Amino acid sequence: MKAIAPEHDGRHxxxxxxxxxxxxxxFMPNERLIEADLASLLGTNRANxxxxxxxxxxxxxxxxxxxxxxxxxxxxxxxAIEIAEARRSLESLVAGQAxxxxxxxxxxxxxxIIAAMRKAHASGDFLLISQLNAALHAEIQRIAGNxxxxxxxxxxxxxxxxxxxxxxLLPGRARNSVQEHAAIVTAICEGNERAAAKAMxxxxxxxxxxxxxxxxxKGETV
Amino acid sequence: MKAIAPEHDGRHxxxxxxxxxxxxxxFMPNERLIEADLASLLGTNRANxxxxxxxxxxxxxxxxxxxxxxxxxxxxxxxAIEIAEARRSLESLVAGQAxxxxxxxxxxxxxxIIAAMRKAHASGDFLLISQLNAALHAEIQRIAGNxxxxxxxxxxxxxxxxxxxxxxLLPGRARNSVQEHAAIVTAICEGNERAAAKAMxxxxxxxxxxxxxxxxxKGETV
DNA sequence: ATTGACAAGATTGTCAACAATCCTGTTACC
DNA sequence: GGTAACAGGATTGTTGACAATCTTGTCAAT
Numbered sequence: 001m002k003a004i005a006p007e008h009d010g011r012h013x014x015x016x017x018x019x020x021x022x023x024x025x026x027f028m029p030n031e032r033l034i035e036a037d038l039a040s041l042l043g044t045n046r047a048n049x050x051x052x053x054x055x056x057x058x059x060x061x062x063x064x065x066x067x068x069x070x071x072x073x074x075x076x077x078x079x080a081i082e083i084a085e086a087r088r089s090l091e092s093l094v095a096g097q098a099x100x101x102x103x104x105x106x107x108x109x110x111x112x113i114i115a116a117m118r119k120a121h122a123s124g125d126f127l128l129i130s131q132l133n134a135a136l137h138a139e140i141q142r143i144a145g146n147x148x149x150x151x152x153x154x155x156x157x158x159x160x161x162x163x164x165x166x167x168x169l170l171p172g173r174a175r176n177s178v179q180e181h182a183a184i185v186t187a188i189c190e191g192n193e194r195a196a197a198k199a200m201x202x203x204x205x206x207x208x209x210x211x212x213x214x215x216x217x218k219g220e221t222v
Numbered sequence: 223m224k225a226i227a228p229e230h231d232g233r234h235x236x237x238x239x240x241x242x243x244x245x246x247x248x249f250m251p252n253e254r255l256i257e258a259d260l261a262s263l264l265g266t267n268r269a270n271x272x273x274x275x276x277x278x279x280x281x282x283x284x285x286x287x288x289x290x291x292x293x294x295x296x297x298x299x300x301x302a303i304e305i306a307e308a309r310r311s312l313e314s315l316v317a318g319q320a321x322x323x324x325x326x327x328x329x330x331x332x333x334x335i336i337a338a339m340r341k342a343h344a345s346g347d348f349l350l351i352s353q354l355n356a357a358l359h360a361e362i363q364r365i366a367g368n369x370x371x372x373x374x375x376x377x378x379x380x381x382x383x384x385x386x387x388x389x390x391l392l393p394g395r396a397r398n399s400v401q402e403h404a405a406i407v408t409a410i411c412e413g414n415e416r417a418a419a420k421a422m423x424x425x426x427x428x429x430x431x432x433x434x435x436x437x438x439x440k441g442e443t444v
Numbered sequence: 445a446t447t448g449a450c451a452a453g454a455t456t457g458t459c460a461a462c463a464a465t466c467c468t469g470t471t472a473c474c
Numbered sequence: 475g476g477t478a479a480c481a482g483g484a485t486t487g488t489t490g491a492c493a494a495t496c497t498t499g500t501c502a503a504t
Contacts, residue, residue: 034455035455036454036456045490047269047487047488047489048488050269051272051273051276052276054273054274054276055279055280058237058277058280060373066457066495067455067457067494067495067496068455068456068496068497069455069456079369079370085368085371086312086315086374088315089315090311090312092311093307093308093310146304147301147304148301148304148305148308149304149307151282256485256486257485258485258486266458267458267459269457269458269459288487289464289466289485289486289487290465291466291486446503446504447502447503447504448503448504449501450500450501451498451499451501452498452500453498453499454497455495455496456493456496457493457495458491458492458493459490459491460489460490460491461489461490462487462490463486463488463489464485464486464487464488465484465485465487466483466484466485466486467484467485468481468482469480469482470480470482471478472477472480473476473479474475474476474478
């Protein structure tokens, strides 16, 4: 018998690891992704790398040109906003569905995250806030139980992790973010579909506004 | 110089052709897709077929199991509804954006499609209605100019073409569909973002209701 | 200094062969 | 009759080699 844990499924595993390398910042936007290098880096062969790149291309994380290989896709500012808007629509849908399906245990979990968020905000730990942020959205998606939309959101988020991280650092954004999330949790816990969807919509409106501000100030900070 | 027209880009071309074969009904859900067969069918080699299958897997059109190859993915009834709900959110967003960006020429084009729809409905041509339906949604997406969301919608629709086609055939659905589309076009032409989004939302609510009815009656008709 | 042709290296695209695994029908056994 | 081991074919996974193409650096001519 072979070891199953480290290599459960080569294909998806390699695409997933490559995705993490890209979203994690190991490769910069527009950086060339050379098949042979990736193969040795990931401990596999070029054929698998090629398939992983094809999947990530389909996913929108890399672009490929014939005979010119793959690059990390550079998402323009306009595109980042488009993506965030799409996210707003889908997250609102999911929040509403979560309100319809929330259980007693779910309510506890959601409130726990909000409490941790408040604490992290009080101590000014932006990284932790960012992590709790992701955890809360993931929890809401889990409660909603809509795997299709969850998958869509996953790919959307992976394309703009960098921009989003910058946005939370803007002055005053963290406080608003915590308040908005609290409103979302309240609405979901009440089982109020429309209110939950609206609260989520408003929240991501805030994210988009912050994103636009971050883009406007980009020339100065970078 | 080589001929460019027939083989502009092998990779995407092959994935696209395979996608059309699947959505076009050439392969049934759950049917096994054998790499060697597809290679000879599409006039290429297994490596390219493999990459195309990887992309279509990422896209959700096929499923693959290690050492067991690829199959046309069978979307469950529950999933079909999830997909339609996601579509509702995104189409509403796009309709609203179209209302903000509609031009004089766009208005003419939209109204022309509605007129053709009414005519097709009067003569009971369901296939034509279905085509005009697709044309209208495509036109709205073009006007909105949101390529990101348009791409998402494209992949969503490709997963449920079959179910959707069945839904339009339900008694009374075609009439309602025409009316709903007319309301959408009216709102867009007025430049009313919220009204356009709501009209589109209502329209796809109708689609979803029809889809649910079609699913409920499936055992009898199939 | 700039441009263009050219060669050398790097990288991707294609293909075929082989290995590993799965699937199916057969046979032996109870 | 039913079931389990088994063999053979079918299919997928992996590898390596080669061809095709792009990229970069060099050098000569102006």
